[in-house]
Amino acid sequence: MSTTPAPFTADDYRARMARAAEAAADAGLAGLLIAPGPDLVHLTGYRPTAVTERLTVLVLAAGRDPVLVVPALEAADAEHAVGAPALTLRDWTDAKDPYAATAPLLDAGGRFGVSDNTWALHLLGLQQALPGTSYVALTEALPMLRAVKDAHELERLAAAGAAADATYEEILKVRFSGRRESDVAADLAALLRQFGHSQVDFTVVGSGPNGANPHHEAGERTIEQGDMVVLDFGGLKDGYGSDTSRTVHVGDPTPAEQHIHEVVREAQQAGVDAVKPGAACQEVDRAAREIIEEAGYGDLFIHRTGHGIGVTTHEPPYMIEGEELEMVPGMCFSVEPGIYLPGRFGVRIEDIVTVTEDGGKRLNNTAREMAIVE
Template identity: 40%
Template sequence: MSEQSTKRLAALREKMAATNTGLIAIGPGSHMDWVLGFHPHPDERPCLLLIAPEKEAFLMPVLNAEGSREFTDIEFFNWADADGPIEALNQTLAAIGATAPGKVALDETMRADFALLLIDALPADTERTFTPETLGALRMRKDSAEYKKLKMNAGIADRAIQTAFSKVKPGMTETDLAAEIRAHFSSEGASPQFWIVGAGGNGAFPHHSASERVIQEGDAIVIDIGGRKQGFPSDITRMAVIGQPPEGYGQIHSIVEKAVQAALKAAKPGVPAKEVDAAARGVITDAGYGEYFVHRTGHGMGIDGHEPPYITATSDTVLEEGMVFSIEPGIYLPGRFGIRLEDIVILREDGPEILSSLPRDVHVVRL
């Protein structure tokens, strides 16, 4: 087992002790990636990493065993299609001393049939919860290695935005511009993950993707993109305008920028996440556009592009040093345009460090 995995399992067991958790069950996915640095192929065959206070083991489909063994020395309890997983699961629980764990924390992203299989194998009075107090709490605070990968990806996304700025022109379609963005990510060895290009009225749909709409003079364009390299993602939103901005654009861009600044100022260790949302939302509401800010102020980012902490109006999550999240307020005017400005930050002792180096100013295409 790697030094990193050993440290993370130790930290996880400290959280288990503090929360009186007798078993953590993790399916193939990002939680397993965080703990072990890999996960077996995810399919319909039950595969679980089961972690008890003293020992851990895998319930492992035979088909995945050989390919997984090169990544970990954790004990496997294999099962074949001809036999089914139940006997192997009972053996796994017995081997790690978790036949009656008292409280089990389930990976909230695992398949429901995996979870039900495990629940049925445990005593009926077992308390069931999910991972936010244990594994989730640890994942929210990024270490230096995670920071470096996130920072690297932010730089790639900056350059992809700059490519979009250099290529955008009237007459091309949203999908044409999206193709230029994807090509840039690929040119730097990153896998393109998403490409929102919303011109004119399409920019008023926060999760518009890219369509065959032709970009025209006077369009304000939302460009929200992300890629992935070395297991970590990027996410950034910037604005472009073709020629003369639409009426009222400058004023609204200024309001959204002030909302970003208010959220950045509010984001400190010890502050509830909802106070950061309130800071951004208050600026937009006070300016008379509250009804047009239709989503949360931000989301966490790490192995997953969207993960805790979530910067919402109701989140009581207390922000801590090392947490990484987006700040992305927006105003969306139906039929006219939308403006969203997004940066990913890591929280330091004295406040947020922005991972991007790209200014939030609108890029104006001169005609």
């Protein structure tokens, strides 16, 4: 029986903000500007009820108290955030200039790291208020900001992965043939919630030729006997993400379909085997891609091998050629190679993997062999 993990505390968030500020200083930055989104949730526990044109920004700098600039009408909500006791709140009213209110908190000639999802409107407003400042995206400046998970975060990610696994085991029991993709997607969403997800982010059901589109959304196509069906689903449980893919077959597959599925399974295994501390993230992509290229399908593997996961289902680091960031124990990311044959079908197999002291550990543990469904 699953249990709800202990909530993060104000001290947890205080420590995260302090580490982030020190990391910024070590990177030669005057500080960090954190807009509403996953970075703000991770650092403070605060998630504004609505993200609008009104400026909300967390200002972090080494040796200074963290300050959260918020619109006055949202100050009460911010005060109730778990991390609020670790913050100084500075509110502004609609009659005031929010950038003028924020400017005294910033080094007039400083270079700041900014959340990747910061609105251009706000960045331009700050630049106008402080023409001497400059900015760099957090993914570039501090790629490790949220990449390494602590024990409590790993516990949540493991529980989310187990819930996704339970969802897959149950979906194998439903009928596919004669039903629409959207019907099976609704089943997946209901099962994710049944097993503890508070948020369902995606339920991809790509049957037959639709499976050749990696980002196909479940549509109104009726699933038929003989279809290969790509299932890719996930969301948030206790604030942390799940994301897994399996490819099933309606009825008996052909030898060619079995062969391609096996190539992807071997590629996925090779990618997982490449996970080890100290190795570059690109080595996971290279290992999986090599198997698919040797089988003659290299031009049909059309996306990166993986992405990070945490308080969102897609975040740094990325398992892709050219990413030389070293893997570190506590990193969590997907390993999800695929082969996509336009007009015919696709195959993808995906697990979330965490880096350990001596390799990698899967957080998804359902069978990777092709399952036959009705």
